[in-house]
Amino acid sequence: MEKKEIIINNKIYHLSLEFILGFFEGDGSVTIQLKSNPRHNTGKQVILIFEIHQHAIDKDLLKAISIYLDAGKVEIGRKIGEESNWTYRLRISTQKDLFNKLYPILRSQSMVLKKRNNDLNLFLEACKIVEDQKHTNLLGQRELEVRSSKLSSKLNLDSKISLPETFQSLNYEWVRGITDAEGNFNFSIYTRKDKTSSNLGIADPYNNYNKKEVIFRFSIVQENSEITFLNKLTEFFECGNVHMDRKGGGVFTVNNRKELQSKIIPFFEKNELQTIKKHSFLCFKKALDICLKNKVLMDIHYQNLEELKNKTKGNRE
Template identity: 25%
Template sequence: VIIYINLKMIRYENNSQAANWFVTGLTDAEGCFYVSITKNAQFKTGWKVLAFFEIHIHKKDIDLLRFVQDQLGGVGRVVPNGKNAYSFRVNSLKDVLNNIVPHFDNYPLISQKLADFLLWKKVLIKMQNGEHLTDAGIKEIVNIRATINTGLSSALKAGFPQANPVTRPLIENQSIPHEAWLSGFTSGEGSFLIRMGKSLTKIGYRIQLVFTISQHVRDEKLLKSFIDYLGCGNYRAYSNRELGDYICTNFEDIYTKIIPFFNKHPILGVKSKDFMDWVKAAEHIQNKEHLTQEGLNKTFAIKSNMNKGR
């Protein structure tokens, strides 16, 4: 595992408000609020309930998970989770109630994930009151679970055929609360790309820088809000997938708006390395170096080491 300890993390550690909003932004991108209900004969009801918080990302970003863990009071564990991935997970009811819930009450999520958090919090309150140990309480928790994330599993549908999903909270009028929220969100869902295609120019290739942030179409309004917030870009929907993009390809906007924003409000983790390489490519374009074979070769080299090539 490569360790990334850099001045950008230290900058956030010295600014608690920015660090907290960064954590919320990253959670809006990569976090999940789980309610697990499994058969267990050791419980009077026959069911065991567990509520936990998790952020799941590639193993290259294990230091980013540790940063989040530190910001949330050092609770939970950073553990391997699948091939080439790690999770930061908090499943102690005490830690969830004392550390996780207060954080997101004070620094609220703004994506549709906020609805999952609000429902999850209702389950936590029931667990705190011991209701998950009663038949009536289990049924109420199942009704809430039916509305969180992807709904009920086949086992839960079979175990609770009369389940009646609660109404999902309506999340509207989201607005970015702090610059660090967008930095955190981009650290999770953003992409810095270099497109290279053949052209009729003397050098034979054209280069285009692309900045995108992808999210489920249910957060279309949130993605569209980035256009006004950053003063550039467009929204793109996919006809064959439930996915939308905020996308910026205009070089002047990238050079004068996107790059200065993230220089001032840094991305963390491996994606920050991609951003720094992307900025190098932008400087080549700004200085017209990409119009020479030598400059083109430099850009090729930068591109090959970015993203999955890193």
């Protein structure tokens, strides 16, 4: 499928199938469910759902994806607090959309994350069972129950780790999509506890500015069952490293300013993000530029950095 420009509420979204797949791998899910329903001969109704979830601020992107796929509808997912904080979802669940629109697209695709590839294969098998009308008997429904039990959302960490690797290569559009879903552009300003300059390595009692330090971090987080994928990112961007966070998850991180300037910034300038994270990226870029252009940061620089930091508060990360 070709790349398209879709306009929603005067905003232009640049979408491709690879972008949508990457976005789905980060913020999507599939459901295979048998729900009690006495009106059906077997007493159970089969429910198949393909979903992508998003914060209210980016619900128009879900509408654009729905238009691109010509399937599904955007609806409220969760109502928590103010309306601006609600979660929305693009849900594809009707047999017409699943079998005529989504299934023909997905059956020729492979996911990058092994948990998503596992789920996609199970979902496609379930769609085939329903399409062939095998779900109308108890044997077919038992096959659906088995597939439902193997979805990654129902597996423990060890089972996820043991899932087969996909060996799927990364491309620009897919990485753009997964970053819009799971990426994080962050910079922090903190005060050092000693009087040693981080730049010169010597104490300078007359310089109060060296007490502060600015740390930059671009990261993508996944469960540690997806370490292979995170390592692929280091190869793709030709920078960064992979480590475990305090919660035991895997993290791809780029902290080095030169690598951020030469690798990460140019990539996302050329491959534009589509969610609110584009705003976070632009603030991140401006902050990095301030630090790179000024070897010694003065009060005005820290003020500018704080203003940029405040602009990203409340952004979905």
